[in-house]
Amino acid sequence: MDLSPRASEPSRKPRKWLPIVLLSLVGLGGIVIVTQFLTSAIDYYCNVDEIGVRSGCEESTRLRVQGTVEQGSLQKTGGKTSFVMTFNDKSINVVYAGDPGGVFQECISVVAHGRMIDGTFESNRIEVKHSNEYAEKNADRLDSSGSAACSQVQG
């Protein structure tokens, strides 16, 4: 039986690199998120009535514009969707190349990404901005059209 003392081992333990690498990656991720946040997130959009009025909402720049799709204005022709977007009694014509799909409809708030060109807002992205109200879908009322349909969407 070998009873001789064990050979002395180095006193320093190998450093655990995994947590350090993970922490560095987390820090890097945080920086990326904050950078994106500062450049993109604060005040996500301009309202329709602020175009050309509010700082950061200049007509010459690419904008995200928020407003409500006006009732009776929605038209889909030749693969394009056009509608009037309104906010605070100000309106703009919007043309979107394609069908927004999803829950896009009249009387709903949307955020359109694009540019003002010759008085028309040419959009290449439409995001539906739904409200914080939730109500039961009523099949009878949905089948109706005009003001009844719009009032149901608006609650």
Add this chain to the structure above:
Amino acid sequence: MSQVLQRTSATGTRATKVIGALAILVMAWVVVSGLVLTPQDVVQGESVRIMYVHVPSAWIAYLAFIFTAVASASWLISKKHSMGFDRFAGASAEVGVMFMAITLITGSLWGRLTWGEFWQWDPRLTTTAFLFVTYVGYLAVRRLEGSVEQRARRSAVVAMLAVLEIPLVHFSVVLWRSLHQGATVLNPNGDVKMDDLMLFTLFSGVVGFTLVFVWLVLHRQRTMLLVDVANRQGLDAAIAARKIEGSVN
């Protein structure tokens, strides 16, 4: 302390079994009500059913991170520095990160169905992602090398700073213009505009997720206790072995 391992064959108790059974019952009700009994939303249609998972998971994540901060403060303030506080803080944060991940995933799916996008860098989404990353960082801090006391002190400081992000996340839709809708239940006006059964199912989800959270945290903090005890036993055994070697020489 070493007897803890010997007398513990599982992390469950009668209380955790009761909590677990209640969690199963409530969650079963939430599944049935959320998928079958509740109506479609007038605008969102069937996609509104994601709300019964998305909103409770977000609230429970907030709750978990607040518990982590309170337990961390308790560890720092208490004279005995009971490691139970530290283990509870760690367990709560781990479960909270899981619920936050569920929030982000379900929110992303819901966003695709309503906004038309999985993700946008809007204030609510960005601050939520930042909160998630912060608590992943907290968990990484807990795994840095050092004694259990060092682990507790470092992570307690991080937890007490990180919890300050929660008000920023919650009020981001008020402070800035956001694509994300404002609060329905916890809105400043207190005027909840939601169908009655939808609201009841939502609250059922909160109760069910809370029971799941409590069940998971109790089991996890006991698992952490066993790990700490096992590590301590390993250290004691190593010291005893060196002493024997010393006496032989």
